Amino acid sequence: MNDRLRTAQVSRSQAVKARLDHPVIDTDVHVNDFAPAIEDYVHQYGGSALVEALRKALGGRFATKSAAGKDWYQQTAEERQYNRTLRAPWWARVTRNTLDLATYTLPDLLAERLAEQGADYSVLFPNDVLSPAAAGSEFRQPLHRAINHFHADLYRKHAHRLTPVAGIPMHTPKEAIEELEFAVNTLGLKVINIPGGVRRPIRAVADKYPKAEHPEVAQHATYTDFFGIDSEHDYDPFWAKVVELGVPVTTHYGSQGWTGRQSISNYMFNHVGHFADGSQAFAKALFFGGVTRRFPGLRVGLLEGGADWGSHVYTHLVDRWEKRNRHAVQNYNPAHADIELLASLFERYGQDLTKGKPVNRETLLRDSLGISALPHSRDPVGDELDDFKAAGIEKVEDIRDRWVNNFFFGSEADDRTVAAAFNHKVNPLGVKINAIWSSDIGHWDVPDLTEPLAESWDLVEQGVITASDFKAFTFGNPYKFYTEANPRFFEGTDIADKVKNRAA
Incomplete structure (x- = not known):
């Protein structure tokens, strides 16, 4: 590299790395695609029509438009208010740091600078991997196939240190199965990224207001299918194939545009916490839908949302199960109320409320409970009484095994809330949540790729996490994530050599 482009001194992260007795695995590096190069691959798969579909998908993945076809920047403030046009992400890539911009676009340069970052091995998330989901159904599969093929070829010579999803x-x-098999069996890729949900039409509305006649209704009359619960499709064959092929699953699933994240003026309002909320919905669907019970070998990495929410949900799954398991929920069954005892207590203590009138035993329970006692067409019965039935929860340990074991939580380098993942005094059964180090370099929150590892070590020096937590965060948990899905994941890589040397 030209001396003018070299860093003047050892980076802070290099200095931290030099003191470590373990490798560092980065689970989340975002790279850019050089448009002419990727479009050549896309053209081979579908000609100019597929190239145009890619361009539209890249331009419209986050963009929201009015009924008149204008995006946010083309609308006046009044039009945004009238149409409730979402303020979408903007200026999301590094630019002023031009060396880093080039690094995220040129694989050889990224491989050369990995030491400056302090990482031994990085899993790459090319930004264009997310774009085909926005394409029409006729373009979605060929676009995925072309883009995956491009990345497999582009990074193959650096497979000992870098792997794209x-x-x-x-x-x-x-x-999903067709593209999974092509990516793994044909292209040799070994990590996948999936959306955490797919928007589908609400059929009762779509039947009344067909999309062709009422596109403005169809745009909003949707629900999100999270693949694990309440889906119109059976995704078990896909999860089975994932486990069979030994593939770690990741997702960068967000919730911008959901209720509470619909600002028409402020991107940050829509952004803060949106990855955590999106991933939480997806993970809960897999848990409550019994996916993690049926497929204990499934390993899912939920990226960019931090790890504290993994601890939060785990804790509240436990406390809610303790109060509302199929036996405990009977504490709230109106049929178990002692009407005579209730009436006698009203007669003794409720004169101010009854104004001296006789207590009506037929309506007393309803009048005391309010909406909870309103008559229903029928009371829930059987499995309807057990929200934890599909998950197969019989004891607290089952929740641990089907939440903590299956899920890994991507936390960015400077995220102080990662401490919650390692707080075994708070987490039920004294466990630690699987936080995995995800630098997120390539996105706006990392203006300098040489800083993230040092920022994570800063948390140790500040007493936020321990040195042991840091080791689990940057090596132990990521290594577990990939190798529990596929014991041979690191064969032929620098990580395999370093682990072998440490063992020796």
Whole structure:
């Protein structure tokens, strides 16, 4: 590299790395694609029509438009208010740091600078991997296939240190399995990224207001299918194939545009916490839908949302199960109320409320409970009484085994809330949540790729996490994530050599 471009001194992260007795695995590096190069691959798969579909998907993945077809920047403030046009992400890539901009676009340069970052091995998430989901159904699969093929070829010579994810569409299990098998068996890719949900039409509305006649209704009359619960499709064949092929699953699933994240003026309002909320919905769907019970070998990395929410949900799954398991929920069954005792207590203590009138035993329970006692067409029965039935929860340890074991939580380098993942005094059964180090370099929150590892070590020096936590965060948990899905994941890589040397 030209001396003018070299860093003048050892980076802070290099200095930290020099003191460590373990490798560092970065689970989340975002890279850019050089448009002419990727479009050549796309053209081979579908000609100019597919190239145009890619361009539209890249331009419209986050953009929201009015009924008149104008995006946010083309609308006046009044039009945004009238149409409730979402303020989408903007200026999301590094630019002033031009060396880093080039690094995220040129694989050889990224491989050369990995030491400056302090990482031994990085899993790459090319930004364009997320784009095909926005394409029409006729373009979605060929776009995924072309983009995955491009990345497999582009990074193959750096496989000992870098590996790109394969983007997998999830609109149907059949489509997902086809692209999974092509990515793994044909291209040799070994990590996948999936959307955490797919928007589908609400059929009762779509039947009344067909999309062709009422596109403005169809745009909003949707629900999100999270693949694990309440889906119109059976995704078990896909999860089975994932486990069979030994593939770690990742997602960068957000919730911008959901209720509470619909500002028409402020991107940050929509952004803060949105990855955590999106991933939480996806993970809960897999848990409550019994996916993690049926597929204990499934390993899912939920990226960019931090790790504290993994601890939060785990804790509240436990306390809610303790109060509302199929036996405990009977504490709230109106049928178990002692009406005579209730009436006698009203007669003794409720004169101010009853104004001296006789207590009506037929309506007393309803009048005391309010909406909870309103008559229903029927009371819930059988499995309807047990929200934890599909998850197969019989004891607290089952929740641990089907939440803590299956899920890994990508936390960015400077995220102080990662401490919650390692707080075994708070987490039920004294466990630590699987936080995995995810630098997120390549996005706006990391203006300098040489800083993240040092920022994570800063948390040790500030007493936020311990040195042992840091080791688990940057090596132990990531290594576990990939190798529990596929014991041979690191064969032929620098990590395998370093682990072998440490063992020796």
